[in-house]
Amino acid sequence: MSTPRLDPDRQTWMRAPETVAVMTALDVACPGGSRFVGGCVRNALLGEPVKDIDIATQLTPDETIAAAKAAGLKAVPTGKAHGTITVVCNRQPFEVTTLRRDVSTDGRRAVVTFTEDWAEDAQRRDFRLNALYADREGTIFDPTGGLQDVERRRFVFVGDPENRIREDYLRILRLFRFEAWYGGGDPDPAGLAAAARLKDGLHKLSAERVWAELKKLLAARDPRRALDHMARADILDLIVGVNGSLRVLGGIVDQDIQYGLAPDSLLRFAALADGGPERIRTMAAKLKMSNAETRRLQGAVDPSAREDVTKAFSDMAAAERAIMALGARAFEDQARLQAAGEVAPPPRDWTLLARFAREWEQPDFPVTGGDLILLGYEPGPMLGDALDELKAHWVAERFEPTKDELIARLKH
Numbered sequence: 001m002s003t004p005r006l007d008p009d010r011q012t013w014m015r016a017p018e019t020v021a022v023m024t025a026l027d028v029a030c031p032g033g034s035r036f037v038g039g040c041v042r043n044a045l046l047g048e049p050v051k052d053i054d055i056a057t058q059l060t061p062d063e064t065i066a067a068a069k070a071a072g073l074k075a076v077p078t079g080k081a082h083g084t085i086t087v088v089c090n091r092q093p094f095e096v097t098t099l100r101r102d103v104s105t106d107g108r109r110a111v112v113t114f115t116e117d118w119a120e121d122a123q124r125r126d127f128r129l130n131a132l133y134a135d136r137e138g139t140i141f142d143p144t145g146g147l148q149d150v151e152r153r154r155f156v157f158v159g160d161p162e163n164r165i166r167e168d169y170l171r172i173l174r175l176f177r178f179e180a181w182y183g184g185g186d187p188d189p190a191g192l193a194a195a196a197r198l199k200d201g202l203h204k205l206s207a208e209r210v211w212a213e214l215k216k217l218l219a220a221r222d223p224r225r226a227l228d229h230m231a232r233a234d235i236l237d238l239i240v241g242v243n244g245s246l247r248v249l250g251g252i253v254d255q256d257i258q259y260g261l262a263p264d265s266l267l268r269f270a271a272l273a274d275g276g277p278e279r280i281r282t283m284a285a286k287l288k289m290s291n292a293e294t295r296r297l298q299g300a301v302d303p304s305a306r307e308d309v310t311k312a313f314s315d316m317a318a319a320e321r322a323i324m325a326l327g328a329r330a331f332e333d334q335a336r337l338q339a340a341g342e343v344a345p346p347p348r349d350w351t352l353l354a355r356f357a358r359e360w361e362q363p364d365f366p367v368t369g370g371d372l373i374l375l376g377y378e379p380g381p382m383l384g385d386a387l388d389e390l391k392a393h394w395v396a397e398r399f400e401p402t403k404d405e406l407i408a409r410l411k412h
Helices: 017-029 039-046 061-070 118-123 161-167 170-182 189-197 199-204 207-218 224-232 235-240 246-259 265-273 277-286 291-301 303-311 316-326 328-340 351-359 369-374 381-396 403-411
Strands: 034-037 054-057 074-079 084-089 092-098 100-105 110-114
Touching: 017 034, 017 054, 017 061, 017 084, 017 092, 034 039, 039 170, 061 074, 061 084, 061 092, 074 092, 100 118, 161 170, 161 189, 170 189, 170 199, 170 207, 170 224, 189 199, 199 235, 207 265, 224 235, 224 246, 235 265, 246 265, 246 328, 265 277, 265 291, 265 328, 277 291, 291 328, 303 316, 303 328, 316 328, 316 351, 316 381, 328 351, 369 381, 369 403, 381 403
Parallel strands: 054 092
Antiparallel strands: 034 054, 074 084, 084 092, 100 110
């Protein structure tokens, strides 16, 4: 059986002028000493889109910088200590990394030394599908046996799974992330078993790394199968607690697929967490989410207008009240989550509510604090309470009462 190869004429990323310029610059310094590696080769073989282009090279980081500058390209030492130089051509970045082997690892980071041996570099990579190399002509180099995993779309650890995981415990989550994005069946049994045995090592990782990896996993078109395997191995429980609500998340995924929506990691996390404000605050703090992410999630579970969100599916007045209370984004999130949580099909049609929320323009409340001061109110809590009471009445009456009618309520 002949070795598969990539046809540069069919791989637009390989023949792009920027790619050609970078590879030419590296080849001038070290002929034949640089190859494409990792995700770009993997995705090309799987027929998936190629986004980031990584290059492995026998050049040292300083030699890579010199080669780039000699060709008029920008070189940024983004990870020079670990061998990575970002070469930029026409604003497109290429990560160029010197071949490496591990000197020591502690489950979070590695101390590396540089090498010119492709097999040594391959042995320190996570999965066989990520340890495939290709030269400029498309010839594939497979030091670990990754080509046998292409047809099955299965991610198998390079060498002993437990050794690979102990080198970096984030590889547990990367296993499920790659399966969610590209997997074609059940994960490799040996890798899955090793991940389950060593799951406590996730506690050694920073919360930021765990959250970043989980967000990528949730952004897959349909991550349910991978998440189900995580739940069975009690790995999901370590991250979100009690294995989350795969049922509600499944409803959100079905909505995305049915309506052709881009996966929304935050909304999917809200479905998975399946809890109220306190649980969301706890999870946001545990995973060290950004303030913006935390606010979005809190809005998605804010109980202050839950009844109106429920009524909104058949009552536009309730929809307007809920939008006023929550804002359009949180209202849409809550409508989707409620529809996703429906047990009996068909789910309520949240799409009309989402469109209504986006198009609805909130009217301006006609009464100000200054108006009440003219009536004799003094600045303070009583004035604020009076404004809140008037606004609640105005919203309940679908924004129809005029300024004069609202003020008249205070005079009676």
